[in-house]
Amino acid sequence: MDPFEDTLRRLREAFGAGRTRPAEFRAAQLQGLGRFLRDNKQRLQDALAEDLGKSVFESEVSEIAISQSEVDSTLRNLRAWMKDESVSKNLATQLDSAFIRKEPFGLVLIIAPWNYPLNLTLVPLVGAIAAGNCVVLKPSEVSKNIEKVLAEVLPRYLDQSCFAVVLGGPPETAQLLEHKFDYIFFTGSPHVGKIVMAAAAKHLTPVTLELGGKNPCYVDDNCDPQTVANRVAFFRYFNAGQTCVAPDYVLCSREMQERLLPALQSAITRFYGDNPQNSPSLGRIINQKHFKRLQGLLGCGRVAIGGQSDESARYIAPTVLVDVQETEPVMQEEIFGPILPLLTVSSLDEAIAFINRREKPLALYAFSNSDQVVRRVLAQTSSGGFCGNDGFMHMTLASLPFGGVGASGMGRYHGKFSFDTFSHHRACLLRSPGMEKVNDIRYPPHSPRDLRLLLLAMEQHSCNCVLL
Known part of the structure; x- marks a missing residue:
């Protein structure tokens, strides 16, 4: 038997009945999500510590607080976002009503990753709820402790006729993707993103792919x-480097490298002490499979800082490599x-030139005291996001869209961008059933005069003219 069939049928029936459409219902679900975060804060912190070795600081800043902020901001703006959006008109439609209506897609599937298993599950969920959809959540089975909390506790705070958490690994996810959804939101690797997109294509389902x-x-x-070392080290080693927008490699002159290495060593020591393995501020690798993969990358180039590892603790020291060749494995994969x-x-x-001959990244960083240099990097490259003279601080602004371009993904979310992503923007024009005389110029038989008048009437004007 298909383990998902009854759940999906229940959610489709709820959407068809219009349960998720009223603003009051959407607000109530968002409020429930906020209560889930507040009531279970300690349990969530413990689960994040068990899965990824996250400190309270990292859990709060990058998971719990950012999710709560998304809920609160959306609640404040929900009714304004839901309103029909008036648009400008041409002369032919001056007496009509033209607007964009934001409609929910229907049944949405959100597939979340393991590296920020709370944030990257709940922030898209906020947008899907706000837009009025029914939602199937598929948390990552790799971050098993957070998965358990989401599966066992989150449903108590949401209307279970409209929202469901489903579990499983790749086989179950593949089976889930055989079903038709109205929208799919996926965060993960480009390899799996291609599988999701191929499955969606069978049903012509629109997708957002947040890749790396x-x-x-x-x-x-x-x-x-x-200053550069402090900022780069903080963002590179945050969450033990398991961040899709982390600086992945540094490009600099040989002279700057010689200046940067002792500065990076100083920053790492200040942040994590002489033995970073004992630091409560440094996370752990998610599992043995990823540990082994990363341990293999330590053989690339030459280790200038760090390089120590402990498989039993899933620990890899904050490491800097030099003399790395572009063809080595560490430069071929995220x-x-x-x-x-x-x-x-x-x-x-x-x-x-080095940046531009590679796939477009999810984020790009440039450090310089010269604003001209930073702006030149911005102007002559392409990436999902860009930050000058810091790491991924652009992620903290809900007013900026988050998403990739090309191989790093498609679509965008955060704040109102999330609401828009999970909404169908329906073009609407309401015309009068009377005043048929004004339409005579478009009906056959046509004359050159009628054509000139019709083309004039169809021109878009910025002024709000009225037809007298």
């Missing part, structure tokens, strides 16, 4: 190396761990 990639970080010679390769370039032009 190798995020470049260019460091100009005109920089304070310690690292997703606490390893930072430094590659040398002779000029800004060479750095930009």
Whole structure:
């Protein structure tokens, strides 16, 4: 038997009955989500610590608080976002009503990853609820402790006729994807993203794919190396480097590399102590499979800082590699761990060329005291997001869309962008059933005069003219 059939039927019936459409219902579900976060804060922190070794600081900043903020902001703006959006009109439609209506898609599937298993499950869920959809949540089976909390506790806070959490690994996810959904939102690797997109294509289901990639970080010679080291190290080793927008490699001159290495060592020691394995601030690799993968990457180039590992503790030290070749494995795949390769370039032009001959990344970073240099990197490259002189702080702004481009993904979310992603923007024009005389110019038989008048009437004007 299909384990998902009854659940999906129940949710489709609820959507068909219009249960999720009223603003009051959407607000009530968002409020329930907020209570889930507040009531279970300690349990969520414990689960994140067990899965990823996350400190209270990391759990609060990157998982719980950011999810709560998304709920609160959406509740404040929900009714305004739901309103029909008036649009400008041409002369032919001046007496009519033209607007965009934001409609829910219907039954939405959200497939979440393991690296930020709470944030990357709940933030899309907020948008889907706000837009009035029924939702199937598929948390990652890899972060098993958070998966358990989401499966056992979250449904108590939501209307279970409209929302469901389903469990399983790749076989179950593949079976789930055989069903027709009205929208699919996936966060994960490009490899699995292709599988999701192929499954969606069978039903012509629209998708958002939040993928990854190798995020470049260019460091100009005109920089304070310690400031750069502090910021790069913090964002590279946050969550033990298991962050899709983390700086994945540094491009700099050989002279800057010599200045940057002692600064990075200083930052790592200040952040995590002389023995980072004992630091409560440094997370752990999610499982043995990823540990082994990362351990293999330590053989690329030459270890300049760190390099220690402990399989029993799933620990890899904050590591910096130098003398890395572009053809080595560490430069062929997203690292997703606490390893930072430094590659040398002779000029800004060479750095930009290096970035542009690779797939478009999810994020791109440029450090320089020269605003002109930062803006040139911005102007001559493409990426999902960009931040000058820092790490992924652009992620903290709900006013900015988050998403990839090309191989790093498609679609965008956060804040109102989430609401828009999970809404069908329906073009609406309401015309009068009377005043048929004004339509005579469009009916046969046609004359040159009628054509001129009709083309004039159909031109888009910025002014709000009235037809007298």
